[in-house]
Amino acid sequence: MSTFAGQLDAFAHLSLVDFEFRALNGSRPDVVCMVVRDYRSGEVRRYWRDELVNLRECPFPVGPTDAMVAFYASAELGCMLERGWRLPSHVIDLFAEHRVQTNGLQLPTGNGLLGALAWRGLARIDVAAKDAMRDKILYQSSWTQNERTEILDYCASDVEALTVLLDFMSPTLDLPRALLRGRYMAAVAKMERTGIPIDTELRQSFVEGWQRARVELVKTVDAEYGVYDGLRFKLGRFDEWLRVHGIPWPRTDAGLLKLDDDTFKEQSAVWPLLKPLRELRQALTSMHVPQLPVGPDGRNRSLLAPFASKTGRNQPSAKRFAFGLAAWQRGIIRPPEGWGLAYLDFSSQEIGIAAGLSGDPRLIEAYECGDPYLAFGKQAGFAPPDATRESHARVRDICKTVVLGLNYGLGAERMAYQAGIAPSLAAELIQRHHIAYPRYWRWSEDTVTSALLSNQMSSIFGWRRKITEIDRPTSLMNFPMQANGAEMMRIAAIAATEGRIEVCAPVHDAFLIAAPLEQLDDAIRHMREIMSRAGYHVTGGVHIRTDAKVIRYPGRYMDERGVDMWNRVVRLIDRPDAIY
DNA sequence: TCTATATCACCC
DNA sequence: AAACGGGTGATATAGA
Numbered sequence: 001m002s003t004f005a006g007q008l009d010a011f012a013h014l015s016l017v018d019f020e021f022r023a024l025n026g027s028r029p030d031v032v033c034m035v036v037r038d039y040r041s042g043e044v045r046r047y048w049r050d051e052l053v054n055l056r057e058c059p060f061p062v063g064p065t066d067a068m069v070a071f072y073a074s075a076e077l078g079c080m081l082e083r084g085w086r087l088p089s090h091v092i093d094l095f096a097e098h099r100v101q102t103n104g105l106q107l108p109t110g111n112g113l114l115g116a117l118a119w120r121g122l123a124r125i126d127v128a129a130k131d132a133m134r135d136k137i138l139y140q141s142s143w144t145q146n147e148r149t150e151i152l153d154y155c156a157s158d159v160e161a162l163t164v165l166l167d168f169m170s171p172t173l174d175l176p177r178a179l180l181r182g183r184y185m186a187a188v189a190k191m192e193r194t195g196i197p198i199d200t201e202l203r204q205s206f207v208e209g210w211q212r213a214r215v216e217l218v219k220t221v222d223a224e225y226g227v228y229d230g231l232r233f234k235l236g237r238f239d240e241w242l243r244v245h246g247i248p249w250p251r252t253d254a255g256l257l258k259l260d261d262d263t264f265k266e267q268s269a270v271w272p273l274l275k276p277l278r279e280l281r282q283a284l285t286s287m288h289v290p291q292l293p294v295g296p297d298g299r300n301r302s303l304l305a306p307f308a309s310k311t312g313r314n315q316p317s318a319k320r321f322a323f324g325l326a327a328w329q330r331g332i333i334r335p336p337e338g339w340g341l342a343y344l345d346f347s348s349q350e351i352g353i354a355a356g357l358s359g360d361p362r363l364i365e366a367y368e369c370g371d372p373y374l375a376f377g378k379q380a381g382f383a384p385p386d387a388t389r390e391s392h393a394r395v396r397d398i399c400k401t402v403v404l405g406l407n408y409g410l411g412a413e414r415m416a417y418q419a420g421i422a423p424s425l426a427a428e429l430i431q432r433h434h435i436a437y438p439r440y441w442r443w444s445e446d447t448v449t450s451a452l453l454s455n456q457m458s459s460i461f462g463w464r465r466k467i468t469e470i471d472r473p474t475s476l477m478n479f480p481m482q483a484n485g486a487e488m489m490r491i492a493a494i495a496a497t498e499g500r501i502e503v504c505a506p507v508h509d510a511f512l513i514a515a516p517l518e519q520l521d522d523a524i525r526h527m528r529e530i531m532s533r534a535g536y537h538v539t540g541g542v543h544i545r546t547d548a549k550v551i552r553y554p555g556r557y558m559d560e561r562g563v564d565m566w567n568r569v570v571r572l573i574d575r576p577d578a579i580y
Numbered sequence: 581t582c583t584a585t586a587t588c589a590c591c592c
Numbered sequence: 593a594a595a596c597g598g599g600t601g602a603t604a605t606a607g608a
Contacts, residue, residue, distance in 0.1 A: 324599095327591080408596050
């Protein structure tokens with residue numbers, strides 16, 4: 001490892017940076033202070049907010065021969081964007097590197113700066129003190145002279161901790177890949193800053209009308225049952241109601257009544273008395289007030305949580321991120337006046353990756369012909385050569401379940417249930433998949449085997465995952481597709497944000513972009529080109545297609561699965577003008 | 581009244 | 593109901 005110890009010497013300047021800032025409820029960051037330390041000289045400089053406002057340029061070196069080091073750099077880079085500074089040419093993010101080094105392990109200390117230090121036996125700061133200080137920064141808007149000093153000291157102590165961590169981690173860094181991940185953190189900072197445009201006026205109607213609407217609904221329906229306590233469904237009362245009416249009910253392993261919609265569906269087929277209750281439960285579960293953080297400029301902003309999942313995907317909070325909401329609620333995404341949006345997703349991304357990485361010629365052919373599901377049907381002799389999407393819709397659906405399911409080891413039983421076919425047919429189709437794509441299956445088995453032997457897996461740009469006894473083979477099977485899909489998204493995000501594309505958000509296999517109406521078509525063309533190149537690069541030569549959903553003001557975003565529910569709800573809250 | 585666990589709904 | 597990958601979060605209950 002000593003050969004790598006000096007790898008950071010290649011940089012003229014290494015600046016370790018930490019900002020403190022307030023990021024409240026969808027607003028862009030309000031920068032409080034910054035501390036920067038020059039790694040070589042050890043010189044530390046502190047800047048309070050008023051000094052930062054007066055700095056037209058970044059006060060530490062950010063040129064092509066320099067690097068910035070931070071922990072969770074999207075935060076620092078977001079503050080730099082807020083100040084209007086140029087971003088560093090090179091970023092090393094020790095959070096991303098810590099995740100790469102420990103991904104797959106159970107870390108009792110978590111993934112924060114202190115946790116990363118503690119896990120390496122380098123604990124230094126009291127966590128409780130850190131939390132107290134964070135509150136002081138977040139929930140105050142002015143500070144006494146003493147508090148200023150306190151906050152700057154705290155910020156400086158984080159920079160010191162960062163220095164210790166860099167000392168420890170620098171010999172083990174995979175520098176070129178660390179720089180790629182750092183570059184992605186800059187893309188994250190830009191996407192987080194752009195945010196997702198929201199119909200704020202309609203959202204307000206949701207917030208105001210919702211509670212009343214659902215209370216009325218429960219009152220009306222529950223009069224027949226008496227199983228609700230306010231808005232709460234009470235198991236005990238329902239149990240009693242069932243006993244009184246002599247209705248048997250399935251239970252969970254733990255002995256509780258099963259309450260999922262499938263159970264209600266089956267039971268209400270036998271006991272029609274239950275139907276209104278089922279409908280009520282369905283309506284209520286998806287009806288919670290959206291608590292999206294939306295800034296004064298009408299943009300939904302939340303942490304994208306890069307590198308959070310085992311496969312390296314972003315993992316933003318489902319309730320704070322507009323694309324984490326239920327499909328029908330996304331109708332509140334709407335371009336501002338004069339603007340348009342485009343939702344661009346990779347088509348059948350994981351199949352394209354499986355084809356490219358395995359190098360299976362028939363799977364590549366199936367993907368590139370445009371309809372991998374029907375192509376499988378034909379290659380497996382399950383559909384005639386002249387079958388089309390229209391002539392063999394049902395066959396295509398079955399093939400889709402098979403092709404998608406086998407990417408992560410779906411068994412015959414469950415595949416049969418899901419596709420609505422006999423288990424024997426499911427088994428037969430799985431068999432034919434093996435025969436149609438032998439090279440894919442050999443590659444998949446080899447990947448899992450070597451993962452089990454080496455206790456780790458990695459994607460093409462070095463996102464790693466350690467394997468332990470608790471990992472199921474099916475999880476390992478799916479890793480290459482999901483992790484490399486995340487790589488594809490990262491390089492596309494980098495290219496787009498370093499170009500002139502306004503990227504609102506990444507969504508696992510898609511991007512939402514925004515542009516003024518007259519530039520929208522150009523932006524879409526440009527973005528699709530970028531995504532296509534990313535796909536080609538990651539798969540080693542497969543042409544990954546993209547689909548586009550375009551929304552022009554005054555239109556709104558809508559997921560087709562959510563149209564009915566959306567229309568029901570906007571009527572309920574008395575906003576028929578918003579019917580889609 | 582708090583926390584831990586189980587179950588469920590939802591997303592790509 | 594069900595050996596399908598990666599997740600977040602709400603709700604209900606049991607247990608301390």
